[in-house]
Amino acid sequence: MPVTTIGDQEIHVDDEGFLTEYDEWNEDLAKELASNIGIAELNDDHWKVISFLRSDYQEQGETATLRRVTAVGGIPTKELFQLFPKKPARKMSYVAGLPKPAGCI
Amino acid sequence: MKKLVILGGGTAGTMVAAKLRPRLDDDEWTITMIDHEPTHYYQPGFLFIPFGIYTPDDVVKPKADFVPAGVDYIEAEIELVEPEDNRVRLGDGTVVEYDYLVVATGTSIRPDETPGLDGPEYGKTIHDFYTLDGAKALAEALRLWEGGRLVLNIVEMPIKCPVAPLEFIFLADSYFQEKGIRDQVELTYVTPLDGAFTKPIAAKHLGSLLEDKKVNLEADFYLERVDADERKLVSYDEREIDYDLLVTIPLNMGADVIARSGLGNEMNYVPVDSGNFLSKQYDNVFAIGDAADLPTSKAGSVAHFAVEVFTENFLRHIEGLPMLLEFDGHANCFIESGHGKGLLIDFNYDTEPLPGKYPLPGIGPFTLLRETEMNHWGKMIFKWTYWNMLLRGKELPLPHEMLMAGKIDEGVR
Numbered sequence: 001m002p003v004t005t006i007g008d009q010e011i012h013v014d015d016e017g018f019l020t021e022y023d024e025w026n027e028d029l030a031k032e033l034a035s036n037i038g039i040a041e042l043n044d045d046h047w048k049v050i051s052f053l054r055s056d057y058q059e060q061g062e063t064a065t066l067r068r069v070t071a072v073g074g075i076p077t078k079e080l081f082q083l084f085p086k087k088p089a090r091k092m093s094y095v096a097g098l099p100k101p102a103g104c105i
Numbered sequence: 106m107k108k109l110v111i112l113g114g115g116t117a118g119t120m121v122a123a124k125l126r127p128r129l130d131d132d133e134w135t136i137t138m139i140d141h142e143p144t145h146y147y148q149p150g151f152l153f154i155p156f157g158i159y160t161p162d163d164v165v166k167p168k169a170d171f172v173p174a175g176v177d178y179i180e181a182e183i184e185l186v187e188p189e190d191n192r193v194r195l196g197d198g199t200v201v202e203y204d205y206l207v208v209a210t211g212t213s214i215r216p217d218e219t220p221g222l223d224g225p226e227y228g229k230t231i232h233d234f235y236t237l238d239g240a241k242a243l244a245e246a247l248r249l250w251e252g253g254r255l256v257l258n259i260v261e262m263p264i265k266c267p268v269a270p271l272e273f274i275f276l277a278d279s280y281f282q283e284k285g286i287r288d289q290v291e292l293t294y295v296t297p298l299d300g301a302f303t304k305p306i307a308a309k310h311l312g313s314l315l316e317d318k319k320v321n322l323e324a325d326f327y328l329e330r331v332d333a334d335e336r337k338l339v340s341y342d343e344r345e346i347d348y349d350l351l352v353t354i355p356l357n358m359g360a361d362v363i364a365r366s367g368l369g370n371e372m373n374y375v376p377v378d379s380g381n382f383l384s385k386q387y388d389n390v391f392a393i394g395d396a397a398d399l400p401t402s403k404a405g406s407v408a409h410f411a412v413e414v415f416t417e418n419f420l421r422h423i424e425g426l427p428m429l430l431e432f433d434g435h436a437n438c439f440i441e442s443g444h445g446k447g448l449l450i451d452f453n454y455d456t457e458p459l460p461g462k463y464p465l466p467g468i469g470p471f472t473l474l475r476e477t478e479m480n481h482w483g484k485m486i487f488k489w490t491y492w493n494m495l496l497r498g499k500e501l502p503l504p505h506e507m508l509m510a511g512k513i514d515e516g517v518r
């Protein structure tokens with residue numbers, strides 16, 4: 001897996017830049033990742049999504065779908081599109097340091 | 106007498122009954138399987154019905170034909186599971202008690218979960234092929250169709266057989282060519298994921314397939330509602346896609362009885378240990394097949410490999426011994442790609458589909474991640490294998506764990 005440096009931290013990422021090591025993530029890194037994709041500042045609502053995703057991933061072994069973030073995390077889908085415009089599923093997993101939602105192939 | 110009760114007599118439930126009956130002493134164990142449907146459906150065959158390749162006769166047989174000798178079969182609605190009291194309530198008020206429970210109630214489509222989808226146009230300009238009735242109505246619609254915009258959309262993942270929508274669009278391309286109207290048909294594939302192929306190696310090998318077949322791709326499309334009168338899909342970020350004929354894969358959800366019984370997650374799937382299918386809540390409840398919340402594909406092939414692992418583990422678990430086998434999430438799927446060709450993918454929880462060869466004693470090898478005629482035949486033979494081997498619990502020369510033999514480990518750093 002490629003290694004890249006973000007801020008002053010070395011991290012392992014896949015070809016598309018998604019973190020591959022759950023434990024290499026931290027909040028400062030999240031801010032850097034967010035700014036990489038045009039989210040200048042992470043507000044409380046962003047953090048709510050990110051912390052739900054991180055803890056859910058630990059339990060499930062899979063990145064939560066938008067539907068799950070809405071149903072279990074309690075954050076309306078419309079809001080996810082405001083927080084992470086255009087491609088929320090992809091963007092929120094990128095910032096949370098998790099694999100992007102994928103099919104089997 | 107000890108009692109094993111299996112909820113659902115579909116692919117997984119039937120295989121569990123067939124595998125366990127010969128292994129559990131008749132004098133010590135009863136096995137009861139409960140299902141509300143008199144018919145067993147070969148669901149992979151639904152894909153071929155819209156195109157007239159299969160008729161309904163190819164995909165239905167009486168469930169009773171597949172109840173193994175020595176297994177009691179109850180045809181009834183499963184109303185409620187009361188896991189604290191080890192019993193199941195049926196629609197007619199009967200109570201069935203168990204020592205061990207295997208949940209195999211599958212997953213089904215829920216068009217009513219998307220605003221505008223399940224209205225008067227369902228079965229007219231909006232279709233599915235995940236049910237027999239849906240596939241039949243779509244066959245009729247395609248037969249009479251003279252062209253226009255055919256849009257296929259996936260509402261949300263996970264869905265059972267996640268490759269079926271791709272296969273549909275490939276077969277549609279083939280079908281309209283053979284009909285001589287391909288130039289009057291615009292095909293569009295709409296997915297909430299970021300592409301049709303989301304795994305890097307598959308994407309590298311197959312990424313151009315949609316383009317080659319002149320299929321438009323709309324990725325990252327998260328459906329909010331359908332405007333059935335105006336014939337358009339509307340996403341949460343207000344993108345719109347117009348259609349003349351919509352083929353939809355509605356939201357898939359586990360059985361409502363799972364939710365009612367407090368056994369499921371938000372999609373009514375039963376949280377289990379992904380290695381041995383034991384419920385995270387109850388030590389005498391397992392869930393297998395599509396009903397379980399496993400992080401792998403919901404597919405018959407997965408259910409088959411899972412049942413092999415489950416059988417050995419279950420026989421130890423009831424003796425109070427630790428379960429030794431660990432399921433790896435193995436899946437093995439033939440993908441129809443049209444024009445008499447197919448693809449084959451083989452993967453598990455940790456290894457994405459890789460190219461190379463898939464050895465199969467006596468018949469194989471099959472080629473992985475590339476279109477071949479042999480793979481198409483593999484898919485067609487599968488129907489016979491399903492009715493005659495899998496459901497009967499016969500051994501197939503396929504190891505349950507995924508093997509690296511034959512695979513080319515490219516790009517895995």
Ligand SMILES: Cc1cc2nc3c(=O)[nH]c(=O)nc-3n(C[C@H](O)[C@H](O)[C@H](O)COP(=O)(O)OP(=O)(O)OC[C@H]3O[C@@H](n4cnc5c(N)ncnc54)[C@H](O)[C@@H]3O)c2cc1C
Pocket residue numbers: 112113114115116117118139140141142147148149150151152181182183184209210211212234235236265266269360362393394395396403404405406407408438439
């Ligand atoms: C179009 C399509 C194509 C597919 N193609 C493939 C393929 O190529 N390869 C592959 O491996 N897989 C394929 N699959 C997936 C495969 O069919 C399923 O994964 C498999 O059947 C799952 O088995 P199961 O036992 O978990 O569920 P099912 O076989 O669906 O069985 C569930 C059973 O539970 C019963 N049930 C549910 N609720 C209740 C209740 N409340 N009371 C009583 N009974 C109940 C149902 O009647 C049903 O019989 C395809 C599926 C579809 C729809």
